[in-house]
Amino acid sequence: QPAECFLTRPEEKEESTAKVKRRRKKKISDILAKSSPKPGVPEDLQKLLNQHFGSKRSVIELEELKLPDSCFLPANDLTHSFSSYLKEICPKWAKLRKNHKEKKSVLMLIVCSSALRCLELIKSMTAFKGDCKVMKLFAKHIKIKEQMHMLENGVIHLGVGTPGRIKALVEQDGLSLNSLKYLILDWNWRDQKLRRMIDIPEIRKETIDLLEMGIIKLCREDSVKLGLF
Template sequence: MTQQETAPVPALSKKTEQPKECFLIQPKETNEDATKTRKRKKKKITDVLAKSEPKPGTPEDLQKLMKDYYSSNRSVIELEELTLPDSCFLKANDLTHSLSSYLKEICPKWVKLRKNHSEKKSVLMLIICGSAIRALELIRSMTAFRGDSKVMKLFAKHIKIQEQVKLLEKRVVHLGVGTPGRIKELIKQGGLNLNPLKFLVFDWNWRDQKLRRMMDIPEIRKEVFEILEMGVLSLCKSESLKLGLF
């Protein structure tokens, strides 16, 4: 061969690129994030109550609340003195009653009682609730029971305590409906005498928009127990006063 033919050199193939691995870096959870997560997971009392069946209040509930409230600053003997006698409790509302039907059940001789009541600065029946708005609702809902009875609003909203004291001095009032804060102040100032009182009813089972009962609110619970110590306990023990849980 005059000229040696060289074989064509094969073209170098490009190196196949390997796919790169992608790593996602998770942001570190800060203490603040962890706290927020725990807060989100924590069940609210409103969520729990919304899913649970309502249970009517009982005398044992009131006794337990009192014991828990005073246990940290009272002796064993003092706690025993704060115990309400079972005989002072009327039948509690089983959640089937309206206010009028409940009051008729616990006080069937109301008409006779109110006719014989002539003492000023006092009431025969006291209904304690958690707010002024609730007090107005209760007054409207007891029409069938109260009849011609004189009813007085005993709360602070838009009503000065001096005005209430003067009204109690001038008029014979059969029914008082109000909040524990104002009722406590009326007792302290001598505007409301508890001795003629025959029935004390707590608006126990009603719940507000946050599903709280009146005794679930610390301020109200404190004022209720202060009222009990201002003469209610001794009247219950002497069997002249009865308690009801509506």
């Protein structure tokens, strides 16, 4: 009897380890780890919009969501640091920020997938931003009323945040898009699970909603440029 008991144990272990191995193969991170990173290009964003709205919109409505290549800034070829990328796409930043006087609005919006990533990017843009005022536009530990108060009472040059909070600020008239010149999507960065911001369903939807709230229209009018970092 004890011998029988001893024989069944290793079999159970083998079964459970086999199950774990099978599950791991299905993870997105395992597939992504094998593929080499590719920089985001305008077609990627257009494809994303078409996939999202394709079945919900008419042909005429879809035409209005088309972004010509002239709307886009040069793509990040994955060799740039964040500061060097911003310097390349916006060489006249010093002059722009000097002339910016409008409250409740920013010159540049940088959209990321999480609060932690926002903080990382704020630290890494020191060489670019100079003495301009940067504001954190995410929900973690910061109430929306505080952000609205800061935007209303001071001149902010640069906003770094998550699409959900930026969208909420625009909806509640806390953030105006009047002065906006550049919108940068943190497109190529991957989190611990190797997901980009557009691989996370909630972030993807909020990003598309934000673009549709007036950004696409401004891009088509040539007053805002889109960048994929």
